[in-house]
Amino acid sequence: MNLDDTIAAVATPAGSGGLGVVRLSGPAALTIAARLFRGEPLDQAATHSLHHGTLRDGNIILDDAVAAVFRSPRSYTGEDVVELSCHGGSHILRGVLETCLRAGARLADPGEFTRRAFLNGKMDLAQAESVADLIAARSDSQHRLALNMLRGELGRAVQPARETLLHLLAHVEANLDFVEDEVPALTRAHLLEPLRNLWHDLTELKERSERGRFWRDGLRIAIAGRPNAGKSSLFNALLKSERAIVTDQPGTTRDTLEESLSWDSMAVTLVDTAGLRDTDDAVEREGTARARQTVANADLIFLVVDASAPPVRDDRLAADAVQDRPVILALNKMDRIPLKDRNAVEEKWNGFLPLKSANAVAVSAITGEGLDILRQKAVDSVRGGREPSESGLVFNARQEQRLNEALCALGRAREGAETGVPDESVAVDLHGALNALNALTGRGAPEEVLDAVFSRFCVGK
Ligand SMILES: Nc1nc2c(ncn2[C@@H]2O[C@H](COP(=O)(O)OP(=O)(O)OP(=O)(O)O)[C@@H](O)[C@H]2O)c(=O)[nH]1
């Protein structure tokens, strides 16, 4: 990774559009852009200024363009940056990019603009990671979370813990460095109380992230049940489109079908599955195996039954398959049941199925009755009345691993302090915790970690 290079890439998506942007960043960004640009001399341009002119490759005119100039350090990357806004055709953009490369720029690696922003102290690693999340967001809540993280929420959340740790370390190490009576001996109680608080605070942070996980990752719901219960009909009704094949023959759906949507600003993936039953048909057997797999990986299951028919063995088989998971029982085909029999139907099914939580909703895939309630119950089951802004912060896998390391090290430090191990070994664990917290926001992160983080990005980000 060489920060002396000037990098260039097309920053807008492939394909044609109204505008396309080629971005340059690095010490020679202005001189390289000036070589292509006919208009005001760009290398003299003030920061945060716009210039209209033509882009040329020698005598060949490439395009009319607007050049935006950002001088270091007031730019996205912290370096000199020029953004050339051209017409958004892939041929034009390729031509402009190639001319920039011939004029001395190097093609940017994936995520290299953001990586430079991180290396130049424009953002911490968690903020850089959230750039990719922000761009990939497909629901309001994902968008809000990524924005929170981009604004440095994670760094702020762990800052008090870092400060406490630094303080404790200073104390413990002062005790190590000085002869006994020069510094007042560190009483264990002095150490234990803040250690307990610290552990408590970080655990709370972790729980806060776990509560918010669904807002970021979305909710994966499997629709399961015996053949012909109306799973595909329910899937279609929830999607408001005839996505899955529906027939009156049991065993219609063989493969799993998956669609994404947004409920109440939460991203939801609905998965329709093959009916669960014992069968000799090889294709259907593969289908039921996939259905079981889908159930195992789902956050929530809609167990669908045909409430207008008597319960059968396959209903119980299906209930057995989902028993240990969070389930909402969808009593389907309610349109076939006379009003006066409704209560009895619910009681009958709740009694018949071996489900722990008797969370049932009466629905009809045909008339649409009960679907709003089903949707609401699904969303409520994971968010427990909280809005995403209250949780505000969700760790990704890398960050969670670092947080767990910090908690482990703190746990050891606390245990050590309680059992009276030497101060040296308490200090080692405190250092471990501090390093893990630092790594969370990328302080002193090794190259491999940065490589892994930024390889998720596309070129141009
Ligand atoms: N009256 C009524 N009929 C329904 C309802 N839901 C589904 N059906 C009918 O039930 C039959 C089976 O529906 P599907 O949606 O294919 O059932 P499935 O559970 O996906 O069946 P498999 O794919 O075979 O496992 C079809 O004839 C549907 O029209 C409902 O709410 N009311």
Ligand SMILES: [Mg+2]
């Ligand atoms: Mg089906």
